[in-house]
Amino acid sequence: MFSGRRIAVVVPAFNEANKIARTVRSVPGFVDHVIVVDDTSTDGTARIARRSQRRGLEVLSHEKNRGVGAAIATGYARARSLGADVAAVMAGDSQMDPADLAGLVSAVVSGRADYAKGNRFAWPGVCRVMPLPRLVGNFVLSHLTRLASGYTHVFDSQCGYTAANRRALDAILAGPVFPRYGYPNDLLIRLAAVGARAVDVPVRPVYGPSWRSGIRISRMLGPLGLLLLRAFCLRVGRGLARRLWRSEPLAELPPT
Ligand SMILES: Nc1nc2c(ncn2[C@@H]2O[C@H](COP(=O)(O)OP(=O)(O)OP(=O)(O)O)[C@@H](O)[C@H]2O)c(=O)[nH]1
Ligand SMILES: [Mg+2]
Numbered sequence: 443m444f445s446g447r448r449i450a451v452v453v454p455a456f457n458e459a460n461k462i463a464r465t466v467r468s469v470p471g472f473v474d475h476v477i478v479v480d481d482t483s484t485d486g487t488a489r490i491a492r493r494s495q496r497r498g499l500e501v502l503s504h505e506k507n508r509g510v511g512a513a514i515a516t517g518y519a520r521a522r523s524l525g526a527d528v529a530a531v532m533a534g535d536s537q538m539d540p541a542d543l544a545g546l547v548s549a550v551v552s553g554r555a556d557y558a559k560g561n562r563f564a565w566p567g568v569c570r571v572m573p574l575p576r577l578v579g580n581f582v583l584s585h586l587t588r589l590a591s592g593y594t595h596v597f598d599s600q601c602g603y604t605a606a607n608r609r610a611l612d613a614i615l616a617g618p619v620f621p622r623y624g625y626p627n628d629l630l631i632r633l634a635a636v637g638a639r640a641v642d643v644p645v646r647p648v649y650g651p652s653w654r655s656g657i658r659i660s661r662m663l664g665p666l667g668l669l670l671l672r673a674f675c676l677r678v679g680r681g682l683a684r685r686l687w688r689s690e691p692l693a694e695l696p697p698t
Contacts, residue, residue, distance in 0.1 A: 443472060444544070445551050450475040450526035451543070452517030454510045455534030456656060459485040466494040468540045469532065472547075474498050477520050478534065479513035482506055487534070510602075510656075511625025515615065522611050527551075530605040537653070538603045542645040546605040549641050556610040556638040559596065559626075560603035560645030571647045579659065583666075587627045590673035591634040596642050599627050603645050610638050623657055624666035631673040 443449065451473050455462050462478065469476050475498045480488040482504065491501045502516060514531055521529035528550050532538045542560065549558035562568050563584075569577065580600045587599035604626075606614065613636045620628035633640055 443474060444528070444547050447527035447551050448475075448525055449473045449547055450477060450517075450521035450524060450529045452514055452521060452529055452531045453478045453491075453534045454481075454513040454517065454531070455479065455483065455487050455491065456481045456507070456510070456513075457483045457485045457487060458534040459483070459487050459490050460652075461536045462487050462491045462534050463494045465532065465534050465536045466491060466496050466499060468536070469496065470540050470543050472544070473530075475500065475521060475524050475526060477502060477517045479504070479517045481508060481510075481513055491534075509621035509625075510623060511619045511628065512621040514602075514625060515619040518606070518611050519615055522608065522615065526608075528605050528607055529611055531602055533602055536650075537648045539646040539648055542603065542643070543605075545643045546603065546645070549643050550605045550607045554639070555641040556607050557629075557633050557640045558605045558643050559598070559630075559640065560601040561596070561598040561642035562601055562645055562647035563598050564642065564644035565646050568647050571649055573649060575659075576649075583627065586670050587630055590627070590670040590677065591631045592677055593630055593634045593640055596630065596640050598642070599630060601645065602626055604629075613638055620665075620669060622665070623662045624669050627666060628669060631669070635677075 451469050455478055466476055476496050478491045478501045480503045488501050488503050518529050528547055546558045549555045584597045584599045588594050610633055613633055614629055619625055
């Protein structure tokens, strides 16, 4: 419990046999439920996760690989059914510093936000830690996501370290989540569309010597580009429609 609220952490994991036990054990003690969502890993990730000693641990498995976004949606649904007031996400690859979780959860529990997300760019020294291609990619996608969502105050759109309250969970689970790596952008777009309050919380970027990523940029860019373009057009279209709807009728011309 955190300030009297029930907290769940969703851990998406795909072929993380080397890191999953460490990740599960590192989840802070105030977390009531740890929900690992495996996706047909072939290296025993689910088995190792199940053996990890952690109060409130559950391991769910998809029957076929559905992607990290779909895994998080499965975890969110389970957190909601367990009665969690806040559901956070921590990746199964130990790239999220457990010391930052309290800050994210606190932003939501205090009522300041419906959705708190990590911002690694607010961390001093990020340029020394984050690899250059990630710095550039995250920077560009963050600006495009600002344009697409209208959340001009949030940055580091690709950071998956987040905490969501029940209002945000309901909005996210109201429709299918973008199943693969574009899911953080999809969530921000959908939360902005329902007027949810999102805030950035500085978190430490973690890229250890054994860092490896499942992201294939070339495969991700097409679907993510379309998602962002569509959201941008819809947002501009909605704004224009609102303006036209509200505009005063033209003043009658004086008789000639
Ligand atoms: N359940 C599930 N988890 C996945 C899948 N793909 C990736 N993940 C997990 O999602 C987390 C983040 O994936 P990464 O590929 O490391 O991507 P990232 O950390 O956002 O980005 P990097 O900066 O490139 O490391 C890790 O814990 C992965 O194991 C998937 O298809 N299913
Ligand atoms: Mg990673």
